[in-house]
Amino acid sequence: MKKIIVVVLVLAFALSFVACGKGDALTVAIDDTYPPMEYVNEDGELVGFDIDMAKALGEEMGVEIEFISTGWDGIFAGLAADQYDCIISSVSITKDRMPNMDFTNPYLANGQVIMVNPADSSIATMADLTGKQVGVQFETTADYAAQKVYEEVGFEIVAFDDMTVCLTAMKAGQIDCIVADMAVAIDAVMKDSDAFMVSSVALTNEPIAIAVNKGNTKLVDDLNKALAAISDNGTLSEISIKHLSADYTQNIDTELR
Amino acid sequence: MSLNINQVLLFAKGTLTTLELTFVSMLIGTFFGLIIALGRISKSKILEKTTWVYVWVFRGTPLLLQIMIVYLAIPLMTKEIFGDAVKMSRFAAASIALVLNTAAYLAEIFRAGILSIDKGQTEAAKALGMTRRQTMVKVIIPQTYRRVIPPYANEFIMILKDTSLVSAIGLAELYRASEKLSSSTADWRYLFIAAAIYLLLTSVATQVFAYFEKKFSVYI
Amino acid sequence: MIKGEHIDKFFGDLQVLNDINFEIKPSEVVCVIGPSGSGKSTLLRCLNHLERITSGKIYIDGELVDYRGNDKDLMKIEQHKVTELCMELGMVFQRFNLFPHKTALGNVTLSPMIVRGQNKEEAEENGRKMLEKVGLSDKADEYPSRLSGGQQQRVAIARALAMEPKIMLFDEPTSALDPELVGEVLEVMKKLALSGMTMMVVTHEMSFAKEVADRVIFMDEGIIVEEGPPSQIFGNPKKDRTKAFLARTNA
Numbered sequence: 146m147k148k149i150i151v152v153v154l155v156l157a158f159a160l161s162f163v164a165c166g167k168g169d170a171l172t173v174a175i176d177d178t179y180p181p182m183e184y185v186n187e188d189g190e191l192v193g194f195d196i197d198m199a200k201a202l203g204e205e206m207g208v209e210i211e212f213i214s215t216g217w218d219g220i221f222a223g224l225a226a227d228q229y230d231c232i233i234s235s236v237s238i239t240k241d242r243m244p245n246m247d248f249t250n251p252y253l254a255n256g257q258v259i260m261v262n263p264a265d266s267s268i269a270t271m272a273d274l275t276g277k278q279v280g281v282q283f284e285t286t287a288d289y290a291a292q293k294v295y296e297e298v299g300f301e302i303v304a305f306d307d308m309t310v311c312l313t314a315m316k317a318g319q320i321d322c323i324v325a326d327m328a329v330a331i332d333a334v335m336k337d338s339d340a341f342m343v344s345s346v347a348l349t350n351e352p353i354a355i356a357v358n359k360g361n362t363k364l365v366d367d368l369n370k371a372l373a374a375i376s377d378n379g380t381l382s383e384i385s386i387k388h389l390s391a392d393y394t395q396n397i398d399t400e401l402r
Numbered sequence: 403m404s405l406n407i408n409q410v411l412l413f414a415k416g417t418l419t420t421l422e423l424t425f426v427s428m429l430i431g432t433f434f435g436l437i438i439a440l441g442r443i444s445k446s447k448i449l450e451k452t453t454w455v456y457v458w459v460f461r462g463t464p465l466l467l468q469i470m471i472v473y474l475a476i477p478l479m480t481k482e483i484f485g486d487a488v489k490m491s492r493f494a495a496a497s498i499a500l501v502l503n504t505a506a507y508l509a510e511i512f513r514a515g516i517l518s519i520d521k522g523q524t525e526a527a528k529a530l531g532m533t534r535r536q537t538m539v540k541v542i543i544p545q546t547y548r549r550v551i552p553p554y555a556n557e558f559i560m561i562l563k564d565t566s567l568v569s570a571i572g573l574a575e576l577y578r579a580s581e582k583l584s585s586s587t588a589d590w591r592y593l594f595i596a597a598a599i600y601l602l603l604t605s606v607a608t609q610v611f612a613y614f615e616k617k618f619s620v621y622i
Numbered sequence: 623m624i625k626g627e628h629i630d631k632f633f634g635d636l637q638v639l640n641d642i643n644f645e646i647k648p649s650e651v652v653c654v655i656g657p658s659g660s661g662k663s664t665l666l667r668c669l670n671h672l673e674r675i676t677s678g679k680i681y682i683d684g685e686l687v688d689y690r691g692n693d694k695d696l697m698k699i700e701q702h703k704v705t706e707l708c709m710e711l712g713m714v715f716q717r718f719n720l721f722p723h724k725t726a727l728g729n730v731t732l733s734p735m736i737v738r739g740q741n742k743e744e745a746e747e748n749g750r751k752m753l754e755k756v757g758l759s760d761k762a763d764e765y766p767s768r769l770s771g772g773q774q775q776r777v778a779i780a781r782a783l784a785m786e787p788k789i790m791l792f793d794e795p796t797s798a799l800d801p802e803l804v805g806e807v808l809e810v811m812k813k814l815a816l817s818g819m820t821m822m823v824v825t826h827e828m829s830f831a832k833e834v835a836d837r838v839i840f841m842d843e844g845i846i847v848e849e850g851p852p853s854q855i856f857g858n859p860k861k862d863r864t865k866a867f868l869a870r871t872n873a
Contacts, residue, residue, distance in 0.1 A: 218585040283572070284585045303492065303572045310474070310570065317477035318487035319495075525672055526719035526778075530733035530785055531709040533701065540736060544723050621723050621765040 170209035172229035173199050176217040178307040179282075181332035181388045182235040194328065194388040195233045198252065201380050205371040216306060218284055221245065224358050231364065235326055237286045237351035240401060247361060248354040249368045252381065254393040256347025256402075257287050258330045260315070260323040263342040268322055270345060274300040280311045280320040286351055287324040316340050324348075331389050350402040405595075409583060416579030417599055423493075423565045423575065427500035428558055434501065435508025440538070442513050453509070460506035466567045469499040473571045496568040504561055511553045515546035548618040555611035559604045576600065623648045623789060623820050624669065629678035631664055631844075632693070638664050639675070640844040646789075646822055651815045653831035654824045655855075656841035657867060662824045665841070666791050669822075670711045671704055682710060683788060709737065712782030716794040718774045720766040726753060726777045727762040730784045738785070745784075752780035756810045772803030776810055783814075790814065792823040828871060832856055840864050 175183040175195060183193040191212060203210035213229050224232055224246060237255060238248050261268050268274060271294050279295070281287040283304040291302045303320050305311040312333060314320050322344075323330075333341040355372075357364050375381045382392045405413075441453035460468070473495040481487035490498070519542050527537035566577035574582075580596030583589070624646040631639035638661045646652050654662045667673045669680060671688070680688040687707050689696045721729050730752055731745035740748070753759050756776040766774050775795060782790060792811065796804040808830050815821055815834045825831060831838050831852060838855040840848045840863075848861045859865045 218581045220585075222584065222590060280572075283578075284582065304574075305572045306570055310470070313474050313478070314571070317474050318481065318489055319473065319477060319492075520719075522715060522717055522719035523721065526713075526715060526721070527733075528672065529670055529708055529711070529713035529715075530781070531705050531737040532733060533705060536736050540732060541721055545721075622767055 170211035171203060171206070171231070172211045172213055174213045174215050174220055174223060174229040174232045175234045176220060177212075177214045178217075178309045179235060179329065180309070180336075182326075182328055183233075184309070194253070194384055195235065197384045197387070198375070198381065199233045201375045201384070202368065202371045205374050206367060217282060218306065221356070224356060227358060230357070230361075231368070232356040235328065235353050236356045237326070238354050238401065239286055239289075239351060241289075242356075245359065247357045247359050247365050249357070249365055250372060251352030251354045251397045251399060252372055252376070252394060253328070253353040253385070254397045255327050255351055255353045257290050257324055257349045257351070258327050258343050258347055259345040260325060260330045260333060260341050261321070261344045262315070262340065263338065265321070266344065268344050271348060272298055274298055274322070276300060277321040278303055278319070280305060280315055280323040282306075282308045282311055282325065285326075286349070287326070290349060291324055312341075326353075328389055328393075335390065350398055350400060352397045352399060409592075412579045412583065413576070413595065413599065416574055416576040416596075417603070419493075419573065419575040420562065420565045420577075421603070423496060423500060423568065423573075424558070424562045426497050427504045427561055430497075430501045431504030431508055431561075434505035436512055438505060438509035439512035439516065442509060443516060457506045457509055460502050461510070465499065465503050465564055466570060468503055469496060469567060469571060472496075472499040472502075492568070492571050492573045495571060496565075496573055500561065500565070500568075504557065507557050508554070511550055511557065512546070514553075515550040516542055518549055519545050548615060548622070551611055551615045551618065555608065558607055558611070562603055562607065563600060623650070623683060624822065625679075625681040626665075626669075627679040627681075629665070629668065629680070630676045631661070631668060631673065632676045638844050639668075642678070642844075642846060644839065644846060644849070646820060648820055649818045650836045651819075651821045651823070651834055652837045652839060653835040653852075654822065654839045654841060655826070655828070655831060655867075656847075657870075659843075660841040661844045662841045663793050666713075666793050666822060666824050669791060670708050670713060672713075682707060705737070709785055710788045712785060712787035712790045714775070714778050714782055714790065714792045714795050716797050718766075718771070718778045718798070720774055720778055720781070722766050725763050725765055726758060726769070726780075729766070729777055730781045733781070734784050749780075749784055752784045753777070755783065755813075756780045757806070770803055771799045772806045775799065775807045779807075779810055779814075789820045789822065792821065792825065794824050794826065796825070796827055826871070828856070828868075840867065842867065 177183050177185055177191060179193070181193055183191070183195045186192050196212070199210050199212070215223055220232055220234065223229060235255075238251060259268055268277070275298055277300045279291055279300050280303050281291050283306050288302070288304055295302050303314070305314065308325070308329060311320075311323060315323055327347060330341070330343045334343060355368055357368070372381075376394060381394045385392045385394045438453045438456060441449040442457070444450055473492065477487035477489060523541055523545070524537055527541045532540070565575055568575060569578040569581065576596055576599060580592045583592040626642055626644050629639050629642040630637065642665060654665070656662050664673055668675045668688070669682070675688060675690055676693045677691045679686060686697065687703075688699070721732065724732060727746060727749050730749040731742070734740045734745045734748065735742065750759065750762060753762055756779055758773060758776055758780070761769060761773060761777070766777070769777065795811070796807050799807065804827070808827060811821070811823070811830070812834050823835075835852050837849060838852050839846055840855060842863050848855065848859065848864045854860070855864065856868065859868060
């Protein structure tokens with residue numbers, strides 16, 4: 146009896162290694178609580194702009210894509226620890242991030258915008274946020290942007306781990322507005338124009354790219370080649386129109402503001 | 403590694419929130435837990451059934467889910483039904499969920515304590531002319547303190563750690579503090595600092611409860 | 623003082639008391655003897671409502687305190703009436719049932735304070751008197767865990783007496799004691815009997831019954847087989863069952 150237990154345990158142990166082996170696939174980390182870029186739909190499927198784009202890149206590069214769902218906090222630590230090859234999860238290029246990781250060329254224009262309830266038209270700039278409860282996703286560029294000015298302007302930052310929880314919180318009236326990526330705002334308004342409205346111009350310019358562990362220049366090159374290919378042949382634009390109703394992938398402003 | 407003053411403050415604030423949530427939920431939870439426990443052993447069928455359902459629901463669903471429901475689902479529901487959403491601060495939402503959850507667990511702990519007291523005690527009290535209420539307050543419940551302390555301490559320590567769940571609704575407690583620092587710098591060592599603080603807090607709690615257990619055992 | 627008429631008691635299908643009729647007069651000391659399972663303890667416990675009879679009537683001090691038929695209340699008894707009843711009947715248990723979280727004095731004063739509403743000084747003065755009566759003045763501040771079995775039972779007697787009951791009920795008061803400790807408790811009970819207290823004692827201590835009882839009731843299998851003065855029961859038992867029981871216990 147003892148012998149059987151030992152054999153079973155050893156097998157289970159060995160199998161666990163096989164299960165987490167990398168194989169030949171390109172492992173891509175995503176925070177799947179971020180519509181329309183990466184999220185889980187009503188049917189429980191993983192969908193979104195980044196999902197479609199990653200798959201297109203995989204085809205172009207001739208590799209399998211393996212998505213790894215991980216919370217936003219810790220996503221960069223995981224990259225540094227080589228738990229996956231890259232992050233394709235609406236990662237904005239910022240000066241602060243550049244020392245810690247390498248970026249491909251940007252594939253999507255982006256900036257922070259403010260989302261409000263359509264009934265409330267008083268908020269157009271950061272300065273109008275005084276006395277409000279402002280929702281952001283924890284440790285995103287929206288969070289950082291809000292952190293820079295909240296004391297001065299006088300508002301409260303409510304930072305959520307999940308973007309979806311943040312959106313629901315606004316619908317529930319627990320927060321007054323949200324600062325988020327343009328893509329998130331566009332999608333929220335598209336899906337629920339009774340609850341959301343974009344009330345400001347882009348407050349920052351922070352195009353989105355793929356993040357790769359520092360020093361992995363080969364992967365950056367391979368990805369850039371593939372990105373250029375799907376951009377040229379129109380695949381990228383198609384994906385943008387599908388998820389964002391318009392093409393934000395061409396002529397991207399690369400100046401960081 | 404060394405921490406600058408801002409980081410120390412961040413951890414300090416987070417720890418304070420963790421402690422506030424723990425004490426609020428344990429104190430209020432104890433009060434309601436006792437009431438529910440008495441309801442569970444009451445002769446009234448209605449009381450017994452209602453409290454049974456309460457315990458069943460709040461022990462049978464995850465705390466994280468309860469926190470989300472209080473913070474998100476309740477306002478959304480009231481908005482739909484009444485047109486106006488019930489608004490509450492995150493601390494209030496978290497506290498409510500924690501209290502509801504704690505009360506259920508403590509109710510069962512108290513009930514077990516009360517039932518473990520020898521039947522002869524109740525008989526002697528009755529034979530001396532005491533009412534059921536007098537018996538409970540003067541004879542039974544004081545004898546449960548000693549027995550109830552180990553599982554109570556357990557619950558306290560669990561809640562102290564479970565407060566980390568409130569980060570899901572954006573409350574800045576201890577775990578959040580370490581999340582914040584470690585994710586912005588990709589330095590995992592902050593997580594260990596948080597772990598050390600939790601361990602320190604739970605160890606202090608353990609010692610305090612051990613002291614009280616000894617104190618209440620003086621007549622044994 | 624106590625009168626029981628046609629008392630039946632069932633535990634489920636098991637009949638434990640079968641048409642019991644008995645009476646205890648003021649200042650009488652009645653000992654109830656019999657084999658285990660004869661129902662004697664149950665009878666005692668029915669008097670102060672620790673058990674409820676299935677049918678029959680019980681009178682205490684001339685007042686009807688329980689009237690049931692088919693396990694149903696044929697007269698409504700309110701909580702405060704039951705409390706009053708319990709105050710008139712003091713009870714001493716086989717396992718003492720002292721409150722472990724209170725000192726000896728604390729045990730004795732608790733009920734007088736919260737049930738009779740005495741203040742602390744009154745209750746303690748009276749309490750010390752009771753402890754003196756049972757010979758334990760010097761143990762007033764000890765917790766039960768530090769007292770011997772005999773001492774604990776004596777405190778229990780003092781506790782019951784502190785409520786100034788009219789009748790004292792003893793449910794096998796010495797059965798749980800080591801033999802050397804039985805004597806001190808029986809002494810206290812003897813003194814109490816001599817002072818004129820009405821007592822109903824369920825016991826296995828035949829010598830006590832012989833010496834102190836005014837009347838002895840022998841019960842077996844739920845019925846009263848025989849009753850009479852000790853001289854009759856122990857010296858000249860009329861029923862065969864009585865004889866058989868006494869022979870077994872070598873009394």
